[in-house]
Amino acid sequence: MNKAELIESMAAEAGMTKADAKRALDAFVASTNKALKKGDRVALVGFGSFSVSKRAARKGRNPKTGLEIKIAAKKVVKFKPGADLQKNVK
Numbered sequence: 001m002n003k004a005e006l007i008e009s010m011a012a013e014a015g016m017t018k019a020d021a022k023r024a025l026d027a028f029v030a031s032t033n034k035a036l037k038k039g040d041r042v043a044l045v046g047f048g049s050f051s052v053s054k055r056a057a058r059k060g061r062n063p064k065t066g067l068e069i070k071i072a073a074k075k076v077v078k079f080k081p082g083a084d085l086q087k088n089v090k
Contacts, residue, residue, distance in 0.1 A: 006025065007021045007022045007025055010025060036051075036052050044082070045082065046082050046084035046085065047081075047082050047084070047085050048082045048085055049079070049080050051077070051078050051080070052075050052077060053075070053076055053077075053078050054074075054076075055074050055075070056073055057071060057072055058070075
């Protein structure tokens, strides 16, 4: 499902216009981005939670040359599905 299909589905489920659904989805994405940027956790009970985790610097290998390279530390976004979501997917 792409963004346009998600907007269409949200509009149908909530009984709103596609324009309203698009604004709601865009607001959700923007709010989630802001919260994660600050290091906060975004939890939606029954759906799952988004969080930021630190990945340590490590050594890797260039697959083409086989030379060892340094991979810098960075922050990554993680998603942990909620129990209801996992149950519904099975």
